[in-house]
Amino acid sequence: MLRTLGRQIWKYRAYYLMLLPGIIYYAVYKYLPIYGIVIAFKDYDMLAGIANSPWADPWYKHFQAFYESPYFSQLLVNTVLISLYKLVFGMFPPIALAVLLNECRVDWFKRWVQTLSYMPHFLSWVIIYGILIVLLSQDSGIVNQLIAEFGGNPIPFLTSTEWFRSVLVGSEIWQNLGWGAIIYLAAMAGIDPTLYEAARVDGASRLRMIWHITLPGIRNVIVLLLILRLGQMMDAGFDQIYILYNIHVYPVADILDTWVFRTGLEQWNFSLAAAVGLFKSVIGLLLVLGSNSLAKKWGEGIW
Amino acid sequence: MVRGLEDKIFNAVSYTILALVGLVTVVPLLYVLSVSLTPYAEVLKNGGYVLFPKEITFNAYEKLLSNSAIPRAFQITIFVTVVGTAINLTLTALLAYPLSRKGMPGRRLFLFMVVFTLLFNGGIIPTYLIVKATGLIDTVWALIVPNAIWSFNVLVMKGFFENLPEEIFESARIDGAHEWRILLRIAVPLSIPSIMTIGLFYAVGHWNSFFAAIMYITDRSLFPLQVVVREILMMTQQPLENAEDMVPTVTMQMSAVIFASLPIIAVYPFLQKHFTKGMIIGSIKG
Numbered sequence: 001m002l003r004t005l006g007r008q009i010w011k012y013r014a015y016y017l018m019l020l021p022g023i024i025y026y027a028v029y030k031y032l033p034i035y036g037i038v039i040a041f042k043d044y045d046m047l048a049g050i051a052n053s054p055w056a057d058p059w060y061k062h063f064q065a066f067y068e069s070p071y072f073s074q075l076l077v078n079t080v081l082i083s084l085y086k087l088v089f090g091m092f093p094p095i096a097l098a099v100l101l102n103e104c105r106v107d108w109f110k111r112w113v114q115t116l117s118y119m120p121h122f123l124s125w126v127i128i129y130g131i132l133i134v135l136l137s138q139d140s141g142i143v144n145q146l147i148a149e150f151g152g153n154p155i156p157f158l159t160s161t162e163w164f165r166s167v168l169v170g171s172e173i174w175q176n177l178g179w180g181a182i183i184y185l186a187a188m189a190g191i192d193p194t195l196y197e198a199a200r201v202d203g204a205s206r207l208r209m210i211w212h213i214t215l216p217g218i219r220n221v222i223v224l225l226l227i228l229r230l231g232q233m234m235d236a237g238f239d240q241i242y243i244l245y246n247i248h249v250y251p252v253a254d255i256l257d258t259w260v261f262r263t264g265l266e267q268w269n270f271s272l273a274a275a276v277g278l279f280k281s282v283i284g285l286l287l288v289l290g291s292n293s294l295a296k297k298w299g300e301g302i303w
Numbered sequence: 304m305v306r307g308l309e310d311k312i313f314n315a316v317s318y319t320i321l322a323l324v325g326l327v328t329v330v331p332l333l334y335v336l337s338v339s340l341t342p343y344a345e346v347l348k349n350g351g352y353v354l355f356p357k358e359i360t361f362n363a364y365e366k367l368l369s370n371s372a373i374p375r376a377f378q379i380t381i382f383v384t385v386v387g388t389a390i391n392l393t394l395t396a397l398l399a400y401p402l403s404r405k406g407m408p409g410r411r412l413f414l415f416m417v418v419f420t421l422l423f424n425g426g427i428i429p430t431y432l433i434v435k436a437t438g439l440i441d442t443v444w445a446l447i448v449p450n451a452i453w454s455f456n457v458l459v460m461k462g463f464f465e466n467l468p469e470e471i472f473e474s475a476r477i478d479g480a481h482e483w484r485i486l487l488r489i490a491v492p493l494s495i496p497s498i499m500t501i502g503l504f505y506a507v508g509h510w511n512s513f514f515a516a517i518m519y520i521t522d523r524s525l526f527p528l529q530v531v532v533r534e535i536l537m538m539t540q541q542p543l544e545n546a547e548d549m550v551p552t553v554t555m556q557m558s559a560v561i562f563a564s565l566p567i568i569a570v571y572p573f574l575q576k577h578f579t580k581g582m583i584i585g586s587i588k589g
Contacts, residue, residue, distance in 0.1 A: 022398030299318025
């Protein structure tokens with residue numbers, strides 16, 4: 001038994017050699033950090049390092065500190081709310097765009113709209129922040145200059161707690177409108193064309209065909225994506241928020257990730273930050289596993 | 304008859320909406336470009352904003368490039384994008400190929416090792432501590448090594464390799480080719496379009512990368528483009544005198560935005576097909 005296993009391994013030795021760099025990478029930069037989570041249960045001391053730092057007393061000290069701090073509910077509410085807003089407001093536009101593109105019979109026009117609308121997906125949040133400044137900032141933004149021209153008061157979109165979440169949701173929709181439509185378009189391409197033929201013979205209008213053929217045809221994909229997005233609820237968009245936010249909007253924009261980043265890497269409070277990070281990862285893991293098993297029931301899972 | 308009319312209305316509405324979608328994407332970028340090129344004199348004369356400048360000036364770009372931070376950041380970003388993508392692709396292919404072949408003992412375990420990291424990871428702080436412990440802080444390698452392999456791309460590339468016809472491998476093996484040769488001479492060349500697509504995503508990731516730098520780099524001379532551009536965007540607007548050759552802060556800022564996005568915008572239309580293909584394959588796999 002062992003001999004045959006040994007012979008098998010020897011037979012595939014070239015494969016193991018190929019795997020080696022990847023395994024080393026995963027061991028060091030993916031799995032050692034998972035071991036590093038222990039500092040959430042320790043009082044991390046930079047000189048002592050991860051292994052030799054003393055254990056926290058009691059072990060849940062940092063979790064308790066976080067739970068009792070005013071940040072707990074604020075961060076949780078912001079994280080979940082921003083995710084939810086993005087989910088709710090961001091879901092419909094790509095579907096609508098995909099339907100319209102699918103109905104478009106003028107090929108060059110369709111290609112142009114696709115090319116343009118996919119592009120923002122490849123722009124970094126720094127670039128989008130620049131675009132938002134020139135559109136929305138209080139002193140130089142064109143929107144506010146137009147408001148002033150019509151006699152209104154300038155609106156501090158980027159620094160007001162009332163507007164900031166709308167800016168987050170709006171810019172996210174702008175970035176992913178076209179890109180999000182791709183998957184629905186691919187699903188629509190798989191709909192049996194004889195269905196449309198039959199409907200046309202029966203005299204159905206295009207709106208009716210969209211309602212009775214196209215949308216039901218992509219229903220599974222819509223539900224699947226929705227479920228999978230629910231699994232990502234704890235990720236409200238770290239990059240976007242960190243790059244766009246500022247101290248004025250912390251009360252409505254600070255999420256778990258941004259707080260962990262500041263607390264750990266700016267205030268050097270590693271153990272507390274790691275504890276909050278772990279809290280987030282565990283909830284995130286549960287959500288993903290839950291949503292995947294739900295998705296599997298619906299049809300197909302993520303792998 | 305009624306159907307003809309309904310069709311016309313439908314077309315009118317849908318084409319209008321599609322045109323609006325196109326405009327909403329492109330107009331903000333054109334406005335950024337316009338701001339970056341508008342001479343201050345014209346802004347003053349118009350009292351605020353100019354949509355279409357009558358004259359254009361490259362003053363802001365000259366000022367931007369005369370500041371050594373931007374050219375240096377540009378070099379760093381180019382280096383990270385080129386070298387980083389090469390490393391990404393090499394390591395991803397080396398991992399994906401054996402995982403795509405059946406029969407190797409331990410294959411499922413290694414596959415699990417990759418997939419698990421998509422579900423759970425150490426998080427920001429422990430990852431930072433490990434990167435620090437491996438001595439990468441304040442080196443350009445901190446921008447490359449900690450993200451050398453994206454698990455998702457391993458799964459996508461593994462899917463490509465799995466779809467190659469098995470007979471090719473068999474006949475190569477019968478001809479006595481060893482596994483490295485099969486990988487380099489058969490599997491990789493046959494998957495070039497797919498590998499290119501994955502390479503594009505890695506490259507865009509490097510070009511746009513921001514977080515690795517603010518986490519691991521404190522030495523300003525190593526800042527990549529996105530970080531420097533963000534710093535420029537954080538500058539507050541300077542009150543301007545009425546000197547006509549002044550470059551207002553916002554003009555400078557927008558020239559930086561154009562500078563940092565131009566390579567993407569210039570390359571993107573030609574490669575869009577590959578990106579889209581990658582997205583579709585990725586979502587079927589994923």
